[in-house]
Amino acid sequence: MNGKKKIAGLIMALMVSASLAGCTGDEDGPDEPIDTLIIAYEVRDDYENIDENPQLFADYLAEELNYEVSLYSVDSEGAMLEALRFGNADIALMDGGSAWVGWQQYDLQVLAADQKSDGRTHYSAHAWVLADSEMAQAHLDDDPYTDPFSLLQGKTSCHTGWLKSAGMLLPMGYLIGHGYANVIGDPNDVETMRNTIYGFFNENASIPDSGTPYYGYSGAVKCLSEGVGHVAFAKDSTVASYCDNENSADNEDWCLDMDQYVALPEFGKSPSHPVMYNPETMSESKADAVKQVLVGMADDADASNILNDVLNTPGFVSVTTEGHMGSYSASIQNIPGIAAYYNDKYTINSSVSVTLDKIVIAHEVKADYENIDENPQLLADFLSKQLGVDVELYSVDSEGAIIEALRFGNADIGFMDG
Structure with a gap:
């Protein structure tokens, strides 16, 4: 019975997709849509602010592409991956973690990437230390034989939270991958990361839960500033955002002077939200057409509200899969059990298959x-x-x-x- 339900679901998805294609007979006029596009999107039941409705995004693409564009409603990023994997959707905008899983396991590719408020498509992850620390001195002494990362061993670390990208995954992936830290425990269990952190740093390492004083980016820098820890893991822009505001009254009361903070070389880049697609189900010409419209939205006044209210980005830029996620992948693939963790997090079912003859x-x-x-x-x-x-x-x-x-x-x- 379950097999038939799955088949029925697949058939309905195929029927919807096929019906959207319309007719291509001689009776069609020049204004008929020339193709279809299906966007996997987490659609809410209702929108208090109508300007946030993703249907506006679909309508815009339909107008610009002369496609029939529809939304394929999903309830999770795992469902987005499944929709792309099985051809039920053409594109999906998702976070870096789920996109990485789609790339590594299903060969999904990046079509474009959204921009952060400063125009970048990534942020860099750094270890922040105090200026009078031996790590800062080793970094700033221009001596290639002094290694600030090796000096982190045995120190007390301040993380932003459990399995956070800049606060844990990128720095630990770098330290493990470059031989500084050894994995302690089952390499297939993500919980091993906790003992690995305690083993390389020390048992006082701050791995805070949500709602506790040292949670998040501000919490990690506060942990460093108050002398609780010796190193804080955060973004390249984190310290300035809390301690170097134009109006000093906006700075946190625990901040030190900015010259007291030193960022060690970056561990890697965490990607912005990519627009993913499946090259097995979407042609190169169609992908290029969609990419061109997405990239052009930033220069179109009619698209500005959609970018701001629906997509929460100033625009999209053209990137390659390797260029956008390569650095991120190189680091986090060293994290023990990370692939299985993401599979569970995004509820990915790798065993879906047709079971009827x-x-x-x-x-x-x-x-x-x-x-x-x-x-x-x-x-x-x-x-x-x-x-x-x-x-x-x-x-x-x-x-x-x-x-x-x-x-x-x-x-x-x-x-x-x-």
Whole structure:
């Protein structure tokens, strides 16, 4: 029964996708959409602010591309990955972690990347230390034989939280990958990271929970500033955002003078949200057309509200998959158990497959068709090709017969009036 439910879901997705393609006959006028585009998006039931409705984004792309554009509603980023993986959607805007999983496991690619408020498509992860520390001196002495990272061993570390990108994954991935820190415990269990941190730094390492004093970026720098820890892991812009505001009254009361903070060389770059697609289901020409429109939105006054209110970005830029996520990947792939952790986090089902040998469709079949395009056998052939199983038509002469066929198991699905 579960297998048939999965097949029914796949068929409905294929039918929706196929129906969006429209007709391409001679009767179409020049204004008919030339293609379709399906966007996987976490759509809310209602929007108090109508300007935040992602349908505005879909409508904009439809106008610019002359495509029929629709939203494929999902409830998680894992569902976005599944939608791209199985061809139920063409593109999806997602965070770096889920995009990395899609790239590594399903060969999904980056079409474009959104920009942060300063125009960048990434932020850099650094270890911040105090100016009078031996780590700062080793970094600033211009001596290639003094290594500030090796001096971090045994110190007390201030992390932003458990498995945070700049606050844990990037720095620990770097330290493990470059041989500074050894993995302590099961390499396939992400919980091993806790003992690895305690082993390289010390058991007083700050790995705060949400709501505690040293949680988040501000908490990590506060931990360093108050002398609780010797090193804080944060973004390149973190210290200035809390301690170097134009109006000094906006600075946190725990801040030291800015010249007291020193950033060691970056561990890696955490990517901004990429627009992902599946090159196996989306042609290169279509991907290029969509990319061109996305990149052009920043220069289009009509798109400014959509960028700000719906997508929360000043614009998109063209990037490559390796260029956008390569540094991030090189670091976090060293984290023990990270792939399994992300699979669980994004509820990715790697075992979804067609489990039936044959699908039977109850359909009112006529003896002959004057218009061959109306023959339901075309539907059966399409589904067979997409699903990789035999699809047969079960001929009936009424909707009552369709109900009977479904009731007694003579057909798997049937098309009926509402």
